[in-house]
Amino acid sequence: MEPKSANITWQHSTIKKEDRNKLNKHKSRVLWFTGLSGSGKSTLAFALEQQLFRRHYRSYVLDGDNIRHGINRDLGFSPQDRTENIRRIGEVAKLMVDAGLIVIAAFISPYEQDRSMVRTLFADGEFIEVFIDCPIEECERRDVKGLYKKALAGEIPNFTGVSAPYEIPQNPDIIIDTSQLSIGESVRKIMDYLD
Numbered sequence: 001m002e003p004k005s006a007n008i009t010w011q012h013s014t015i016k017k018e019d020r021n022k023l024n025k026h027k028s029r030v031l032w033f034t035g036l037s038g039s040g041k042s043t044l045a046f047a048l049e050q051q052l053f054r055r056h057y058r059s060y061v062l063d064g065d066n067i068r069h070g071i072n073r074d075l076g077f078s079p080q081d082r083t084e085n086i087r088r089i090g091e092v093a094k095l096m097v098d099a100g101l102i103v104i105a106a107f108i109s110p111y112e113q114d115r116s117m118v119r120t121l122f123a124d125g126e127f128i129e130v131f132i133d134c135p136i137e138e139c140e141r142r143d144v145k146g147l148y149k150k151a152l153a154g155e156i157p158n159f160t161g162v163s164a165p166y167e168i169p170q171n172p173d174i175i176i177d178t179s180q181l182s183i184g185e186s187v188r189k190i191m192d193y194l195d
């Protein structure tokens, strides 16, 4: 989409992403976690952030629930709002990768088209799609926030997996089945990929 404003010019910093990566002694990346509510996105995002922090990697988690309290507080869960949610997060993640960080983005991001659009914002290899895979029956059993119970009772409209779609990633870079792996094993699998 073209910017709405005319007469705007891109301003270049004299410090490049490569310079920042050199200073940090690691490459900046976005790990894009996608999966159902309760699949384990937030748990794994913060556990991975801990591991990265211990190894002196500069990282930051962008999490669905948190972002919807601030920058995206004007958005709901209609297909259009979810697309705008993911578009804005993609742009924020791009700025953070430019700033030299390893960004862990944890959003349901249910639409393949939205995830593919975000991938186009990044250079080759910079966007790593991580499918947090978990059968919906297990997510419902976990029901961490009690949302499935409400959704199944018809109290939450457009709830992903119940009354709104989740499009399974066709070609993710990493698949983590959290019904089979422990949290520790899951984090190790992602760390192994990064190493």
Ligand SMILES: Nc1ncnc2c1ncn2[C@@H]1O[C@H](COP(=O)(O)OS(=O)(=O)O)[C@@H](OP(=O)(O)O)[C@H]1O
Binding pocket: 036, 037, 038, 041, 042, 063, 064, 065, 068, 077, 081, 082, 083, 085, 086, 106, 107, 108, 109, 110, 145, 147, 156, 157, 158, 159, 160
């Ligand atoms: N209708 C509906 N559908 C799905 N999820 C809902 C809904 N209403 C509220 N929530 C809560 O919002 C969190 C998902 O926000 P996201 O920004 O990740 O969603 S999306 O990517 O725009 O689809 C999600 O967080 P997670 O459980 O961590 O996935 C829920 O806590």
Ligand SMILES: Nc1ncnc2c1ncn2[C@@H]1O[C@H](COP(=O)(O)OP(=O)(O)O)[C@@H](O)[C@H]1O
Binding pocket: 035, 036, 037, 038, 039, 040, 041, 042, 043, 044, 142, 144, 177, 178, 179, 181, 182, 183, 184, 186
């Ligand atoms: N391998 C695993 N990875 C992540 N979470 C797991 C795993 N195994 C069990 N869980 C549990 O599943 C739940 C996932 O909840 P949460 O991280 O909030 O999911 P989401 O952010 O996708 O909604 C947590 O209670 C967590 O302890």
